[in-house]
Amino acid sequence: xxxxxxxxxxxxxxxxxAALMLTGxxxxxxxxxxxxxxxxxxxxxxxxxxxxxxxxxITIFEPMNYYDKDGELTGFxxxxxxxxxxxxxxxxxxxxxxxxxxxxELNTGNIDCIWNGMxxxxxxxxxxxxxxxxxxxxxxxxxxxxxxxxxxxxxNLDGITIVAESESAGETxxxxxxxxxxxxxxxxxxxxxxxxEVKSGSADGALLDYIAANGMIGExxxxxxxxxxxxxxxxxxxxxxxxxxxxxxxxxxxxxxxDELMNDGTVDKIAExxxxxxxxxKK
Numbered sequence: 001x002x003x004x005x006x007x008x009x010x011x012x013x014x015x016x017x018a019a020l021m022l023t024g025x026x027x028x029x030x031x032x033x034x035x036x037x038x039x040x041x042x043x044x045x046x047x048x049x050x051x052x053x054x055x056x057x058i059t060i061f062e063p064m065n066y067y068d069k070d071g072e073l074t075g076f077x078x079x080x081x082x083x084x085x086x087x088x089x090x091x092x093x094x095x096x097x098x099x100x101x102x103x104x105e106l107n108t109g110n111i112d113c114i115w116n117g118m119x120x121x122x123x124x125x126x127x128x129x130x131x132x133x134x135x136x137x138x139x140x141x142x143x144x145x146x147x148x149x150x151x152x153x154x155x156n157l158d159g160i161t162i163v164a165e166s167e168s169a170g171e172t173x174x175x176x177x178x179x180x181x182x183x184x185x186x187x188x189x190x191x192x193x194x195x196x197e198v199k200s201g202s203a204d205g206a207l208l209d210y211i212a213a214n215g216m217i218g219e220x221x222x223x224x225x226x227x228x229x230x231x232x233x234x235x236x237x238x239x240x241x242x243x244x245x246x247x248x249x250x251x252x253x254x255x256x257x258x259d260e261l262m263n264d265g266t267v268d269k270i271a272e273x274x275x276x277x278x279x280x281x282k283k
Contacts (some may be wrong), residue, residue, distance in 0.1 A: 054090035056081055057097040057111035061191045063215035063274040064117045065094065076274045081115045083266055087257045100167045103127045107244055114242040117211060119169045124242065129251045133238035133281050134258065139173045141229040142198060142206045142213050151205060152231040158182040160204035163194045170207035173234045192216065195223050207234070211276065238281060259283065
């Protein structure tokens, strides 16, 4: 009898171990399935209330995200994101990121979205989950005021030094547009740095967003001696918000609120404060 009991106990232990192994395998396959879909973390669950903060990746450039004289983060994107997050039901936390590694920051879960005047293009559609476009923009050439007339002539662009933010739409123009084929291109870390290079004389011109340029140059700014060359408008584009690849549920939840705030005039009021209302894209 004792031998029979020992045998039965061994059989029971074997069955239990097999069940545990099966459960583990199922869990493993489930996890792999999520990764294949591109969901590195359950952002939708976070929005439902399991996570207090929704981390928004940004870079600092006026008038989108910048610090005011009191050191407070402000700008069109900052106010826009706060209004949407309030209605979605999450607390926004703004985190400055390296623009060159934005996709990695996003898809590894270090941030939950990129909300920073990001241009929609085919490559980004492949690596991120993008909102509908909400604002139009273009790339412009900024030079010293004294050189505007000179560089309005394409022939005078040969041999000059052009700067743009690394991995930006400005860089694409600098390296692909034929009028800069004989120019020297230098990449810098941020759009604000491009203006510093021109002001200091290290570069002849900067290629950057019209919105950023318009907010950072002119009277009562540090770059009052710089001006946009009106003769050129490069790479007309549209801005979108990026969520993790495959996370369509989070994107859809935010998109619904964005559409509501676009239609009820909330976004118009924010945009008017920064002279951006004419650039909004509405459905």
